[in-house]
Amino acid sequence: MTQRQLQVGDYLLLRPEDVGGTTTRAFYASVVNVARSMVTVVSVLSGQEDSRFELARRLAELRVVPRSEATGLKPREWPRQAVWVSADSSYRSGQARGYSESKLEIWTTQGVMSVTRRQLVSDVHPLISIALGFQGWPIRAWPKPRLQALHSNLMAKLEDMGRPNRGIPTVPEWLGELAPLADITQLARAQVEWIDPASGLSQLCSLQHAFLFVVYQEMQGQPPSGLIERLGTTLTEEPGNFRAWIDRLQEQGGNGAEHQTAITAQAFLASLSDDDASDAGDARTDEQERSEITQALPAGSAQHAAGNRVSTNDDAAELELLEFLRDHRPHLLQTYMRRSATQTVSPATTSLRVRPATIDINPAPTKRNKKAFCATTDQERVHQVFMSEIHKGKSGEAYMEYLTTSSLPLDFHPGMLSRLYDIGFGSKGLSISHFGRIGYLERLRKAAKGNVDMTDFTLPVPASPVLSSWAQLHAATRGFLHYCSEMCDPTTICVAAALDNFALQLEGWNHWLPNEMPTVVLWINATMERYRNAAAHDSLSGASTRAEAAGWFSNANPELQSILITAISERSYRALNPARKVDPRRRPHENKSQGKMPAERKVPAAVVEALPHKDGKEVYFRFLS
Known part of the structure; x- marks a missing residue:
């Protein structure tokens, strides 16, 4: 079979390396x-003149795709x-690495997981994906707005960490908010x-390298001298000596802690005010006495006293400062203790221990209300399929709060809302x-009566x-259409609109009597339950079977025709066999005996003929005197 020739108007799927x-x-x-x-091509998304590319014709022939794919969902x-x-x-x-029909790997x-195009929430920065990909983020605890806030906060930190004369930032410093969730150092x-x-x-890279590359290359930060040469040219291109250089740099940072005592002591001495200096001068008059007391204390006792002083503040710098004051400046020890008493927590300790107010990683555990709504895993999955982009990702509590306070002209009972969450028609x-x-x-009058607790979602469906x-049927279908237009995705809105239009067609068809309306309602509920089951299947398989549901509401539906034939048969039987009126004064035993044949005698006919008769009646000897 010869290959089809490339023509103007064909569509290609090009990769980044195809266009340099x-x-x-x-x-x-x-x-x-x-x-x-x-071959000259132009991007489908932009369509501008500067988006033109030229590539070899042989390569273009390998990249041809169907028109329906290039103009459809584009997986x-x-x-x-x-x-x-x-x-x-x-x-x-994660990272999308392959595709199979309408699914992405x-x-x-x-x-590796296979998802549909609908399951894609958005694209993110590769560094954020690497940093947050170490675990799953539950939707109930981490709804979409909360994760978006976390993403924005981390990106803002990246820009701040590249300012000049700041020193080399670290990943634990950047991801300090996530420390309760994972070992950030590892x-x-x-x-x-x-x-x-x-x-x-495909390359191996560490989060530390990707972090520094984004800070100083993409964010155009001001790096220390000699750092740019060790970052490579791309986020994934990690030089071989990068890890050794980072380890050596961290070791040098650890050795620099030996000079922390002198630096801290100098900072403390420089921070003394005139009053503190006068107190220090007065203290020098008794310097000899204090020094003798200090020398009389054993080294172990002094260290124990220093340990007790910092037992509530586990800070090595404070301990080293106490040891320095004890050994070299004992007359300032009282001044330092008085200042520490007025300042209970140092700013350095506060910055280490106080959680940032921007993102609450682990909210305080609260006991869940027994009457609160709690969706199952199956309900949550189907709910995400039905909801529109505006309401998708919101928690169940937010969904219930939105409907109970909305202006929709519907009577939202808590038991009804618990099933409406995943459109559980029929048997549900x-x-x-x-x-x-x-x-x-x-609606206001019903709420004022207070007969129903609108916060109790454990109530059964009314x-x-x-x-x-x-x-009444038209009002119900129109109310369902209003709900879908407010909350649901376009496919569900089309199904609700098809149901509303079909209800009008049934009335014009004039084949159903008003007393047969419950039968029509049962068929509608069963059809909507079938639509809900199709959505549950699509959420797992990635198919699109529920898109055909709008065509189920038709006069040609075989299930509806079968129900109609049964209804007509029952209607004809009732017309041919009208129910007999029974006299209520008649006793039950009289009704039972009505219409029964008399029982046959068990006495042989020869014996009956031999019996004597009188006045045409049989004579029994036992009645004779």
């Missing part, structure tokens, strides 16, 4: 000119990007396999008749109202 690394991600392009050996433009995805009940960070530190030294988006090469308890419209004044007219 001028882009950082794969992109779709359309062919605008075809020559003998070269293949994500490879090599750092992404943030939702999986089950948590968020994960995401590499994470927990393993995380900084761990190596991660990452694919360079521009070249496609929800019915289309629960969506009957209610006026604003009537009994569904019995619909007896087409107007």
Whole structure:
């Protein structure tokens, strides 16, 4: 089979290395000119003149993709990007490395996972993905706005750490907020396999190298002398001597702690005010006495006293300062202790121990209210499929609070809301008749009565109202459409609109009687339950079977036709066999004996003929006197 010739209007999927690394991600392009050996393409996203590229025709023929893919969801433009995805009940960070039909293969530190395009939340900075990819982030504890705030806070810190004369920053300093969740020191030294988006090469790099590269190369910080040469040219290109150089630098920083005593002591002496100096002068008059007392104390006792002094403040610098004052400046020891008494916690200690107020990593554990809403894993997964982009990622409590305070003309019972969270129709308890419209004044009156605790989401689903007219059914379907338009994704809105239009068609079809309305409601509930099950299947398999649900609400639906035939048969039977009216004064035993044949005699006929008769009646001898 001969290969199809490349033509103008074809679509290509180009990688960064195909265009000389001028882009950082794969992109779709359309062919605008075809020559003998070269092809000119333009990016589909921008369509501008400066987005034109020329590449070899042989390479372009290998990159041809269908038009439906280039203009559809475009799952293949994500490879090599750092992404943030939702999986089950948590968020994960990783790198997209492959694709299969409509699914993407995401590499994470927990393993490779296959997700759909809908599960992609957004793309993130590669450094953030490497730093936050060491674990999953539960959606209930870490909703989307909270993770976005954490991302923004970490990026702001990167810009601040590159200012001049600051010293070389460290990963533990950058990720200090995450210290309660992981060992940041070990995380900084761990190596991660990452694919360079521009070249496609897979390399091992450490978080420490990627962190310094972003601070001083991408953020254009002011690095110390000799640092730029040791960072390489890309985030993943870590020179071989980088780790040894960092270790040697950290060792030198540790040895520099030997001079901390003199520096701290000089800072303390320089901070003495005139009053402190006068106190120190008065103290020198008794210097001999104090020195004798100090010399009389054993070295072990002095160290024990110093240890007791700093037992509440585990700071090596303070201990060294006390030892320095004891040995060299004993007359200033009282001044230092008096100042320490007025300043209970030093600023250095506060900066180490006080958690930043921007992000609360581990909120204080609180006992969950027994009446509060708690969604199951299956409910949470299906809920994320149904919700619109505005409401996706919010917690269950936020969802309930939004609906109970919304202006939708619906009667939201707590038991109904617990099933509406994942549109649990049919056997799960929800019915289309629960969506009957209610006026604003009537809603206020019901709330004023206080018959229902609107905060108790453990209540069962209320009994569904019995619909007896087409107007009531239209009000219910229109109420469900209003809810979907406010909360749900476009697919669910289309299904609700198809249901509302089909209810009007059923009334015009005039094949259903008003007393058969409960049968129609049962079929609608069963069809919506089928739609919910299709969404649950799609969330696991990545298929799109629920997109066909709008076509289920049709007169050609075989299930509806079967139910209609059964209803017509029952209607005809009732017309041909009307129910007989029974006299209520008649006793039960009279009703039972009505219509029964008399029992046959068991006496042989010959014996009956031999019996004597009188006046046409048999005579029994036992009645004779």
